[in-house]
Amino acid sequence: MSDIKLAQSVTSEQKADRRSRPYSDDQRHTAQELANRARLLISCPDQPGIVAAIAQFLYQRGANIVQMDQYSAPPDVGLFFTRVEFDLPSMLQRLPELERAFVPVADAFQMEWRLAPACVPKRAAIFVSKEDHCLLELLWQWQTGDLFMDLAMVISNHPDARETVESLGVPFYHVPVDRDRKPQAEAKQLALLAGQVDVVILARYMQILSPEFVGRFPNRIINIHHSFLPAFVGRNPYGRAYNRGVKLIGATAHYVTDELDEGPIIEQDVHRVDHRATVADLKRIGRHVERVVLARAVKWHLEDRILIHDNKTIVFA
Missing domain, CATH: 3.40.50.170 (Formyl transferase, N-terminal domain)
Known part of the structure; x- marks a missing residue:
């Protein structure tokens, strides 16, 4: 030592x-803007219905999608990637329940995924x-x-x-x-x-x-x-x-x-x-x-x- x-x-x-x-002051302003925001990042085999399933899941829980980016790799790769940013009231308190509820959706599409609170x-x-x-x-x-x-x-x-x-x-x-x-x-x-x-x-x-x-x-x-x-x-x-x-x-x-x-x-x-x-x-x-x-x-x-x-x-x- x-x-x-x-x-x-x-x-x-x-x-x-x-x-x-x-x-x-600038950091505090950023934190306030992001207080109810979360980000969902996903990669999975490309197939129909992925975007619809994600949107429906968030809609049913009262979330508002503010940005959604996606990329489908060429057929020889066959993978789908997306980043979804959304607002949800009391997001931090609801995050554990949201993660548990998303598991069946993720399993259905063989997703690798993570959910991150933007305000932390x-x-x-x-x-x-x-x-x-x-x-x-x-x-x-x-x-x-x-x-x-x-x-x-x-x-x-x-x-x-x-x-x-x-x-x-x-x-x-x-x-x-x-x-x-x-x-x-x-x-x-x-x-x-x-x-x-x-x-x-x-x-x-x-x-x-x-x-x-x-x-x-x-x-x-x-x-x-x-x-x-x-x-x-x-x-x-x-x-x-x-x-x-x-x-x-x-x-x-x-x-x-x-x-x-x-x-x-x-x-x-x-x-x-x-x-x-x-x-x-x-x-x-x-x-x-x-x-x-x-x-x-x-x-x-x-x-x-x-x-x-x-x-x-x-x-x-």
């Missing part, structure tokens, strides 16, 4: 303080190293209510962001990661996260997570890679892009799996460059793309807009 320098230990008092921390923000942890541009974008959008989440903590292998993070009332934990002591560092990180977060955001956290770590949060770790994958996987993508003479640079937000930079892609974007651009130019331009792409991906995850099939995502943005 002594050679892992935590900024502070997690006490029951600190946990209670985080849970009771008041929303900003997902608990998030942000991991960051020295570069803070993605972290700052997330913090700003969180403050304005554009990212509706409970920001539980920021963890970093460097102390640089402490003042920025703690000034917002968010716990900051400095966990150095030495090559020879990486398992011990991950153990401390996992102890901090245990039972406290629903999603982990890697905001240019320049460390490779172990399979054990990834396995604790399947499809719940979002990474930003400073390249338009699958090009330039791994380290120093801007330097390799420069050597290759690319005319487009980009960034990719994806879920983390055991395979480096191979997880399901959530969002990508690009920026045009030319022969005049130096490596420093590519990095400067790329930082803007990275922070925008990561924030979009995080927002879509928080709003339950992503369904995963095999190693691909269906994003109802």
